[in-house]
């Protein structure tokens with residue numbers, strides 16, 4: 001069901017592992033950033049097609065994406081989750097053009113990340129409509145208190161090779177997080193989530209922002225992924241620990 005934005009609830013975040021949708025961007029802002037997203041891809045928003053563009057870390061390269069990643073209305077609830085000192089460390093666009101047959105398997109983010117200790121809050125933001133038909137984000141309440149191993153899925157339609165065994169998912173409890181432009185859902189590093197393919201003509205233009213706190217150290221030597229994707233930006237408060245000075249990001253000029 002498409003819901004009106006609700007205020008962020010810290011109680012709900014702790015109780016079920018997520019809270020939202022929160023209307024963080026005005027419709028006008030969402031529309032402007034939606035246009036900028038397609039401009040950056042060099043694609044018309046009226047002909048949203050597939051792309052091979054790298055969808056990660058746009059906040060390191062484009063000022064408009066950095067502005068989004070530090071937007072006060074998006075970061076305010078993050079500060080309530082994490083406390084006074086907030087470090088932005090990643091951004092990734094999850095774009096699904098019409099008819100994109102890939103699904104994002106059920107997973108727990110912390111299985112991928114080189115963080116010690118594992119503290120993260122994600123803001124998942126949609127710039128367009130994100131509904132069942134175009135493969136909206138799906139969350140499983142209450143799973144944020146457990147750790148589950150990922151297994152090989154052996155499914156060519158899966159966007160990741162590994163994920164949580166579907167047999168562990170109680171479909172009757174799954175929340176299809178349908179959202180309208182400018183809305184955000186917040187979830188933590190362990191909440192089970194995933195999404196289905198886009199079977200509609202509506203592009204899904206959404207992205208994740210990852211935030212943590214200064215007491216978290218990134219173990220970059222253990223990270224097998226693209227090392228440039230992880231850069232730290234202090235977006236609220238002070239860096240009390242300076243553990244990640246070697247990977248401090250630069251704010252893009254334009």
Ligand SMILES: O=C(O)CCC(=O)C(=O)O
Pocket residue numbers: 094104109122124136137193194195206208
């Ligand atoms: O956008 C999706 O469908 C998946 C998002 C996701 O896996 C994430 O933000 O960690």
